[in-house]
Amino acid sequence: SSGINAEYGGCPDIEISTISKKGNREGGVTVVYIASHLHHMVFELVKNALRATVEAESKHSVKVLIVEGEKDISIMVQDRGVGIPMRLHDHLFDYHYSTAPEPDIHSRIPPLAGFGYGLPLSRLYARYLNGNIRLMSMEGYGTSAVIYLQTLSEEAGEVLPLFNKTSQAKYQIGQMVQDWNVAGPTSRPIWS
Secondary structure, X not given: OHHHHHHHOOOXXXXXXXXXXXXXXXXXXXXXXXXXXXXXXXXXXXXXXXXXXXXXXXXXXXXXXXXXXXXXXXXXXXXXXXXXXXXXXXXXXXXXXXXXXXXXXXXXXXXXXXXXXXXXHHHHHHHHOOOEXXXXXXXXXXXXEEEEEEOOHHHOOOOOOOOOHXXXXXOOEEEEXXXXXXXXXXXXXXXX
């Protein structure tokens, strides 16, 4: 939030709540994940929510809800910022696409946004261990973003992309699933 304060002269409050499968609303949750990847994903979504809220001059706080289920951990970040028009939704996970103004790379304050790699890299981190990120935005109201992660370490196996036929020969092909990095009804193998 110090970067948002420096860039915009103010920062909305952040409300954080947790719900665990044990029913303890105030207790923490346990996640099996790479700490730096988790930090990047949460930082990116909270930063985007704070920026949207400030730009909308909204008095609402940004809400973060962490829910631990039996199989998933979900982290939802909600803002009452400007929202994103539906016609732009398909571009939100494209590299080098940003809704933020182009950053001034010569500024004394490091830019927080505008390079277009935050959301795509965050989704890549989530999918690396069988998770995902989903966004739902309504122009004029705000955005909800959810990070889905596996609770159980045995279900959070790495998903590696297939680069060429040489690397394909090194893996044993298992069940086929829809490929997440290609638009359309394509499939890729899940490696056993």
